Amino acid sequence: MLLIDCPYCGPRPEIEFAYGGQAHVARPRTPGSVNDQEWADYLYTRVNTRGVHAERWRHARGCGRFFNALRDTTTDHFIAIYKTGTPRPDTSGSSR
Amino acid sequence: MNRFRTAQGGRIDRSRPINFRFDGRSYQGFAGDTLASALLANGIHLVGRSFKYHRPRGILAAGCEEPNALVGIRRDSARYTPNVRATQVELYEGLDAVSQNRWPSLAFDWGGISGLIAPFIPAGFYYKTFMWPRRAWFALYEPAIRRSAGLGVAPTQPDPDRYSHRYAHCDVLVVGGGAAGLAAALAAADAGARVILCDEQAELGGALLAERSAAVDGRPATSWVSQAVTSLAGRADVTVLTRTTAFGYFPHNLIGLCERITDHLDSPPAHLPRERLWQVRAREVVLCTGAIERPLVFPGNDRPGILLAGAARTYLNRYGVLPGTRVVIATAGDSAYETAIELSQAGVEIAAIADVRAQVSGPWPDAARQAGLPVHLSSTVLGTRGRLRISAVELGISTDTVRPSATVACDALLMSGGYTPSVHLFSQSRGKLAWDAEHRVFVPGRSAEHERSAGACRGLSELSEILPDGARAGAQAAQAAGHEGTPRQYHVTAWS
Numbered sequence: 001m002l003l004i005d006c007p008y009c010g011p012r013p014e015i016e017f018a019y020g021g022q023a024h025v026a027r028p029r030t031p032g033s034v035n036d037q038e039w040a041d042y043l044y045t046r047v048n049t050r051g052v053h054a055e056r057w058r059h060a061r062g063c064g065r066f067f068n069a070l071r072d073t074t075t076d077h078f079i080a081i082y083k084t085g086t087p088r089p090d091t092s093g094s095s096r
Numbered sequence: 097m098n099r100f101r102t103a104q105g106g107r108i109d110r111s112r113p114i115n116f117r118f119d120g121r122s123y124q125g126f127a128g129d130t131l132a133s134a135l136l137a138n139g140i141h142l143v144g145r146s147f148k149y150h151r152p153r154g155i156l157a158a159g160c161e162e163p164n165a166l167v168g169i170r171r172d173s174a175r176y177t178p179n180v181r182a183t184q185v186e187l188y189e190g191l192d193a194v195s196q197n198r199w200p201s202l203a204f205d206w207g208g209i210s211g212l213i214a215p216f217i218p219a220g221f222y223y224k225t226f227m228w229p230r231r232a233w234f235a236l237y238e239p240a241i242r243r244s245a246g247l248g249v250a251p252t253q254p255d256p257d258r259y260s261h262r263y264a265h266c267d268v269l270v271v272g273g274g275a276a277g278l279a280a281a282l283a284a285a286d287a288g289a290r291v292i293l294c295d296e297q298a299e300l301g302g303a304l305l306a307e308r309s310a311a312v313d314g315r316p317a318t319s320w321v322s323q324a325v326t327s328l329a330g331r332a333d334v335t336v337l338t339r340t341t342a343f344g345y346f347p348h349n350l351i352g353l354c355e356r357i358t359d360h361l362d363s364p365p366a367h368l369p370r371e372r373l374w375q376v377r378a379r380e381v382v383l384c385t386g387a388i389e390r391p392l393v394f395p396g397n398d399r400p401g402i403l404l405a406g407a408a409r410t411y412l413n414r415y416g417v418l419p420g421t422r423v424v425i426a427t428a429g430d431s432a433y434e435t436a437i438e439l440s441q442a443g444v445e446i447a448a449i450a451d452v453r454a455q456v457s458g459p460w461p462d463a464a465r466q467a468g469l470p471v472h473l474s475s476t477v478l479g480t481r482g483r484l485r486i487s488a489v490e491l492g493i494s495t496d497t498v499r500p501s502a503t504v505a506c507d508a509l510l511m512s513g514g515y516t517p518s519v520h521l522f523s524q525s526r527g528k529l530a531w532d533a534e535h536r537v538f539v540p541g542r543s544a545e546h547e548r549s550a551g552a553c554r555g556l557s558e559l560s561e562i563l564p565d566g567a568r569a570g571a572q573a574a575q576a577a578g579h580e581g582t583p584r585q586y587h588v589t590a591w592s
Contacts, residue, residue, distance in 0.1 A: 001346055001347065001348070001350050002347050002348050003348040003350075003377065075526070075544050076347045076348070077348075
């Protein structure tokens with residue numbers, strides 16, 4: 001069971017959290033101005049990373065808030081956890 | 097008591113005899129025995145039948161690696177546990193064990209006839225061949241096949257026992273309480289870390305409990321163990337769990353432990369649960385899971401009376417039990433010579449030591465030659481004889497080809513094919529194995545978790561390497577968890 005470090009509550013077991021999918025997927029500001037392909041990409045197209053993946057988690061059975069995390073999908077280790085709205089941290093220098 | 101029990105020695109309490117039953121007959125063992133050691137002390141090797149051909153099977157090993165000696169343990173009509181390894185059952189007064197997969201009796205098993213027609217049943221033979229005629233399947237074939245296949249029988253009533261669970265957190269979890277595990281736990285505790293040490297046996301010490309020829313810091317190995325155990329027990333930040341098996345390594349260092357609380361008691365108190373599930377979240381884990389001896393491969397290597405050499409040494413030194421009176425040893429390594437010498441000192445006749453290697457040198461082989469034990473080099477086992485117990489070993493000598501050399505009468509054959517590190521938990525933690533070309537074993541390579549392996553489970557074999565390795569791993573784990581400390585030094589010498 002993963003141990004997830006909620007930026008508001010501290011480390012909690014995985015059962016308290018709900019997965020929120022890929023992070024940094026921005027909704028087009030004016031949906032009416034994008035074409036069908038771009039809208040479909042926004043709705044459905046997600047990366048399937050082998051390695052560091054930016055994703056959203058919600059502390060559903062805790063504070064209830066969303067936050068972002070960088071997780072290595074090969075090891076399941078979290079590399080960084082940061083609040084929603086802040087940019088993705090640079091992790092090019094980290095190993096695991 | 098009888099000729100398979102040594103006059104003294106071992107970690108059994110000879111002042112406390114314990115009566116138990118196996119297949120309805122009464123026997124006697126001592127406090128500290130396992131069911132397997134007590135049966136061997138009564139001269140019983142035949143304890144089960146194989147799954148398909150009902151071949152007679154005996155006790156092979158002395159611990160959790162036992163593949164053959166599966167028995168059923170019966171307390172009452174609702175408390176019947178099938179498929180328990182006899183080597184892991186602690187003896188208690190009134191223990192009632194039954195053998196499995198035989199009818200009408202263990203010595204005369206009707207199902208053994210399938211061994212005679214075995215040449216006509218190819219591997220993977222499909223039982224639905226018996227489908228025709230259609231009505232005979234339900235009336236005749238299926239009941240017969242169901243009765244002859246399968247091992248233990250499930251209890252018919254609901255389980256009346258209570259089971260509990262507990263969560264725990266610690267800085268360092270040490271899995272395995274042998275030499276490396278004790279040293280690791282001591283080192284981590286010395287540094288001030290909160291430590292949990294678990295071991296699946298009733299007594300901490302692992303292989304050291306059967307060690308007679310080594311001394312740690314000038315004292316016999318077993319006395320070092322008792323001192324280490326006392327030292328650990330007196331610390332507030334150390335939790336020692338015996339009879340506790342680490343069965344699962346889950347992500348982010350969550351380890352599942354199963355603690356058996358009442359299975360070894362003759363009358364379990366009602367307020368105690370039977371087992372307790374521990375879910376331990378550890379900052380760092382030290383795996384000290386040891387190594388398992390490999391058997392040798394030859395025709396008829398499953399006959400009762402054939403044991404692993406290391407297991408025989410455990411039975412001799414820890415339980416005061418002799419595997420036989422006239423013993424042949426087949427080996428591919430040096431460690432079996434130590435067993436040979438100790439058995440010979442205990443009064444067992446060593447009929448032959450067959451070593452597959454062409455040249456052998458080292459302290460133990462040299463000592464065996466000096467003691468006058470018959471060593472056959474370039475020799476291997478071609479086959480065994482005997483029905484319910486081994487009666488002779490057919491040896492062969494290998495030059496360019498292998499040809500028969502001698503038939504040696506015996507009542508036990510000990511085999512040793514080297515040791516394989518127990519890397520199960522490491523692999524389950526998604527660590528990658530590395531090939532150790534020198535010892536020709538797979539050892540833990542790159543870790544995926546905050547975890548390290550120490551001792552025999554990473555390919556070490558000498559106590560003088562294992563103790564410092566455990567201490568170093570324990571200190572490193574404590575340091576990674578934020579506790580500084582320097583590991584103790586250990587001085588390992590020969591003890592005579």
